[in-house]
Amino acid sequence: MMTRCVVDPMTRIEGHLRFVTHIENQVVIDAQCSADMFRGIEKALIGYDARVAQQVTQRICGVCPYGHAEAAALALEHAMNLRPNANGQRLRNLIVGSYHLQDYLLHFYALCALDFIDITAVLHYQGQDAGLLTVRDWVKQEMASAKVFPAAPFLPRYEAAYCHDPTLNLSAIRHYLEALPIMATLHRMVALFGAKAPHPVTIEAGGVTTIPSLDSIIQFRTWLIPVAAFIRGAFRDDVTAVAQAFRPYFAEGRGAGHLLSYPFFPDATGANHAFAGGATLNGQYQPLDINKITEDSVRSYYSDQPDRHVKPLSSRHLTPIDWAQFNHERAQPNGKYSWARAPRYGGAVMEVGPVARIVNTYHAGINPAVTSLVNQYNQALGLTLADYPSVMGRHLARLFNALLILDRLEQDLEALVPDQLGFIEQPVPRNAQGVGLTEATRGALAHWIATDDQGYIQNYELIVPTTWNISPRDASNQPGAVEQMLIGTRIQNSAAPIELTRIVRSTDPCIACSVH
């Protein structure tokens, strides 16, 4: 018997996501992901000054604004034929790197941990930790109250098989509480050189406008100490322990496993990135070729033609369908069903994110630190590279990313020169084009810009990590990456399909980004 299982709204992700699955004999046989929010920022940028793109596009996403700021600056620098000086690049790395760390912690603790960790374990807590005692007493009080929704926002939840290990449950809940101030500290570190977080203003084409002082460098270092201790200690322990406790999840949510990444985290010259760009298809790595990127919108809520194999910057329009057409499309079995478009790489559906960065860098062999970290964990946990595109592989790869970026942050901080401007001014380019490639924590991010004869934006294009992951079907009816991850999954209880929400959250979707 076939049943339909809908999750809408999908919470603890960024934005408005709905997914619909069809289940036969407890196995998902079909899945559709709908990105349910649209602002139209991309084409609205036309007519704004080229530098405005940096400030506006980072407001596409309040979780990964750094990625958009950097991609927009890189695109404009490409059009200007300009590279920041060493201080400018290092400052940018410090802002983007700190923000990556904040984003990894936000994702693991605030968004995902309580899908695995049993929050009710806190009721049995007997120790002295003030934070845990507060939560325990509060949960008890709430459960005893006559409230309709006691212990919100931690309850209600899907009742399912959570972690049974009382020690792991309690230490992870304690770290959940401790992670919040660590995340705030990381945002302060972003603000030291970026002015504020979210939405740092100082990353501009030409570098970073902040002049670092000895004081700000020392302050950054002081804050980095507890952050580094938390990431190398609590975070590492928790991710590793959850990965071991939920080992079968290395086989869940695999999808097609084709992986796309862009070069990320350069040294002070703007080259020699810590993470390699490239594409791994069927286990075979190939260098990046961005000319292979196209987008389809056959199943997306737009009426523009052509609706398939569209190259970046080839259209200046994006026309949404109206309410009546929308309702008509939703009622069709093969109608349009998402605001997200469907990007493809040489026609292939690609997964982007932490796994793509790690696996592609491993294959490219450019970073010995990546190679040795992966080898070490593969041996300890009995994994192979093929296990990484999976729910647990994604969590583990995020840990690797965090550890690697932390090392690079420490190096960039030591090399930063106080009292030296890291910004080179140039006029906004006229009648020019550029592309900026970087990685948000959730994956490969590209901006394309074209300017007119006065330096205003003539066209803008964004292809964003979650668009790759959450994409709907394309012109040849291939399901998107997350849709493929869901198909084939066995679920226990379609009223509480935690297997599916764990898969979706493992990709860290950001719907505001995916549609923009």
Added chain:
Amino acid sequence: MNSKRRQFIQRLWQIIVAAGAAQLFNFEELLAAPTAVNRPRLLWLHGTSCSGCSTAFLDIEQVSIVEILTQFVDVIFHPDLSLATGEQVIHILDHLTHHEDGFILVLEGGIPIKYPHACLMGERPMTDWITQLAPRASMLIAAGTCAALGGIPKMNGTVTGSMTLREFLQYKNINKPLVALPNCPMKPEHIVYVLLHQLKLGQLPELDELARPIKFFERTIHERCIYYADFQERRYAERIGDPGCLLKLGCQGPVTHNDCMRFGHNHNTNTCIRSGHPCIGCASERFPRQIMLHRYGDRRAIHNEFDA
């Protein structure tokens, strides 16, 4: 009164002092703060937002977010924090609609009117959710520039017909106390202050005609700027990195009402202008402007606004 609670209240008190609100409450009044029974209930919804206001809210430092959740307000639902998923959420929201009232509704992001399908939750447009929930709320908070003044979803060239929360309430004839907290993203201290004010004094702080608390938004960035003296002496920066007023590089400080120069960002770690960048006016009615940072003497900047 246990000592944990006393410590919590002390830190809350620091926020009030930092926000310059000490004359409104005394410490003893705060000690008599709400209990589990009468804590205000908070419902947080995302319109066409980027979640930046939510992540900024998590950054509140003087009190931990967990203390806020367990001792200050009951967060009935928050899209990024709630364990509730899918139908559980719809059940909560429908229950609120039919059986509860008096909660505080926070909205982040715009409300698309012309294309209601541009913001959906549980297959229902945000326009429907707000229409059914706002009349049940005791007060509404428009968090961040999008909900407060328009911001990004309403920028020139967008087509969804985005409304601010205030515009939407007028459009739907819903009469409710409303506070607008512009800044992109909203400052966490601002919302904590507003909640405390309501809690302790049973009323909202004094507001201007755009529903912004006068306390934070009476003065412009410019009036309190570290370069105000330079501005008066006409000492202008000609390039990024120069000392002096940033007006000629595009500064929006003179037309932006906000308290950044008093309280800074991220626990007063920095401000835009201190970091060498002109104010881009992220809390202003005209955000985002057509030109922000530009070169000294850029002729385009003289007539730089879209026809409004």
